[in-house]
Amino acid sequence: MELPVPDHVRPLRDQFRAFVDERINPVEHLLYTWWEPGDPGGPIMADLRAQAKAEGLWAIGHPTEVGGQGLPFLDYVYINEVVGRSEPAVWVFGQGTLQDSIMLNTYASQEWRDKYLGPLVNGDIIQSFGMTEPAVASSDATQLQTTAYVDGDEWVINGRKWFTSLARFSKYTTVIARTEERAERPHLAFSAIIVPTDTPGYNIVRSVPVFGDNEGDHCEVEYDNIRVPYTNLLGERGQGFMLGQKRLGAGRIFHAMRFLGRAQRCYDYLCERAVRRVAFGSPLADKQLIQQMVFETAAEIMACRGVALDAAAQLDTGDPARVEIGMIKVLTARMFHNAVDRAIQVYGGKGVTSDLPLERYYKEARLGRIWDGPDETHIATVSRLLLKPYRDAHAAELDAATS
Numbered sequence: 001m002e003l004p005v006p007d008h009v010r011p012l013r014d015q016f017r018a019f020v021d022e023r024i025n026p027v028e029h030l031l032y033t034w035w036e037p038g039d040p041g042g043p044i045m046a047d048l049r050a051q052a053k054a055e056g057l058w059a060i061g062h063p064t065e066v067g068g069q070g071l072p073f074l075d076y077v078y079i080n081e082v083v084g085r086s087e088p089a090v091w092v093f094g095q096g097t098l099q100d101s102i103m104l105n106t107y108a109s110q111e112w113r114d115k116y117l118g119p120l121v122n123g124d125i126i127q128s129f130g131m132t133e134p135a136v137a138s139s140d141a142t143q144l145q146t147t148a149y150v151d152g153d154e155w156v157i158n159g160r161k162w163f164t165s166l167a168r169f170s171k172y173t174t175v176i177a178r179t180e181e182r183a184e185r186p187h188l189a190f191s192a193i194i195v196p197t198d199t200p201g202y203n204i205v206r207s208v209p210v211f212g213d214n215e216g217d218h219c220e221v222e223y224d225n226i227r228v229p230y231t232n233l234l235g236e237r238g239q240g241f242m243l244g245q246k247r248l249g250a251g252r253i254f255h256a257m258r259f260l261g262r263a264q265r266c267y268d269y270l271c272e273r274a275v276r277r278v279a280f281g282s283p284l285a286d287k288q289l290i291q292q293m294v295f296e297t298a299a300e301i302m303a304c305r306g307v308a309l310d311a312a313a314q315l316d317t318g319d320p321a322r323v324e325i326g327m328i329k330v331l332t333a334r335m336f337h338n339a340v341d342r343a344i345q346v347y348g349g350k351g352v353t354s355d356l357p358l359e360r361y362y363k364e365a366r367l368g369r370i371w372d373g374p375d376e377t378h379i380a381t382v383s384r385l386l387l388k389p390y391r392d393a394h395a396a397e398l399d400a401a402t403s
């Protein structure tokens with residue numbers, strides 16, 4: 001499938017694609033295990049990162065003021081599509097810290113910017129984000145129970161989070177905690193606070209296994225009377241959710257493009273297998289049931305790509321593109337899930353073995369329907385926005401009917 005890409009992005013995109021396909025994909029199965037803080041994959045990863053830096057492919061999307069290369073947003077969107085062809089590529093190219101670097105640069109005190117920004121962009125440290133809690137439905141984040149109160153010039157934090165991904169390897173966690181007792185609205189009761197992971201009372205209870213492995217290092221963390229300086233607050237008090245949403249906005253587009261990249265790799269696997277495997281006297285590609293899989297996968301990729309690029313273009317004009325971003329969060333995870341499912345199917349038994357990346361993708365695609373908020377919450381929000389003009393137009397009628 002030849003997908004349209006602006007001419008001026010093509011050479012850089014081709015460079016990334018060749019790097020991913022020729023140098024990362026052959027060793028990607030060796031790059032999934034985090035070795036130690038700041039080292040996402042041991043010596044092979046270190047070597048690939050050195051190559052990426054030497055070839056000018058490092059941190060290309062990070063703004064120049066934080067030490068990145070400042071590639072324009074829309075160009076970077078297209079690069080993410082080919083980077084997404086391999087799961088660990090995001091760490092090879094220093095892209096995993098983009099959203100948090102921007103958040104730190106925009107909202108943190110000078111002290112924390114000086115301390116963390118350089119190492120974050122350079123790939124020497126990583127960060128984590130602690131919002132979800134085991135005790136409450138965290139998709140309704142106004143229920144979060146972790147609290148932070150001010151004592152002198154410090155915050156005192158108590159609570160329990162889980163699914164704080166990569167916490168064990170992080171230098172700090174941005175924690176969302178209830179700080180306001182009398183907020184005007186429930187969403188304004190929470191703040192974002194930087195907590196260095198070596199703070200006494202930051203206790204990692206366990207790395208929660210997901211689909212039988214610990215690679216994502218989704219940690220359960222107890223905050224036991226943690227004390228951090230008041231200046232660890234990001235932005236203003238009560239802005240925690242707003243910051244969290246800002247962190248996710250553009251990130252959801254990059255993520256959608258990377259899922260598109262993975263789905264396109266699944267599509268390559270599907271088609272290659274279909275033309276090469278012979279059963280009942282002809283290649284699988286001659287069977288209509290298999291042709292339908294090829295058709296559905298290609299069509300879903302094209303459709304999702306259209307919505308994702310449209311959302312990116314809108315975001316680039318300053319429009320928050322809430323409808324489109326909510327849609328791509330749901331659609332790309334579904335599309336990726338379908339693509340990998342079909343690719344697995346045409347490979348038969350081999351499809352579910354670790355000889356192919358498909359079994360990993362299958363797990364990832366499933367998780368993508370839950371993380372950053374489950375499908376249902378995005379569907380509810382998008383539907384509310386879509387229905388609003390119709391509700392407004394018929395408000396009087398509705399009032400009369402329901403009063």
Ligand SMILES: Cc1cc2nc3c(=O)[nH]c(=O)nc-3n(C[C@H](O)[C@H](O)[C@H](O)COP(=O)(O)OP(=O)(O)OC[C@H]3O[C@@H](n4cnc5c(N)ncnc54)[C@H](O)[C@@H]3O)c2cc1C
Nearest residue numbers: 129130131132137138139163164165367371372373374376
């Ligand atoms: C791999 C992975 C990595 C993650 N990484 C992080 C991380 O780094 N930091 C972090 O803070 N969190 C992280 N999360 C947590 C994730 O964001 C939450 O799991 C998610 O927001 C849902 O919250 P919950 O698990 O409490 O589910 P709940 O809120 O209990 O929801 C359970 C289910 O209820 C249903 N539901 C909820 N709302 C509605 C509705 N309005 N209408 C209909 N049905 C509804 C949905 O089916 C939903 O799946 C991660 C999760 C996964 C799986």
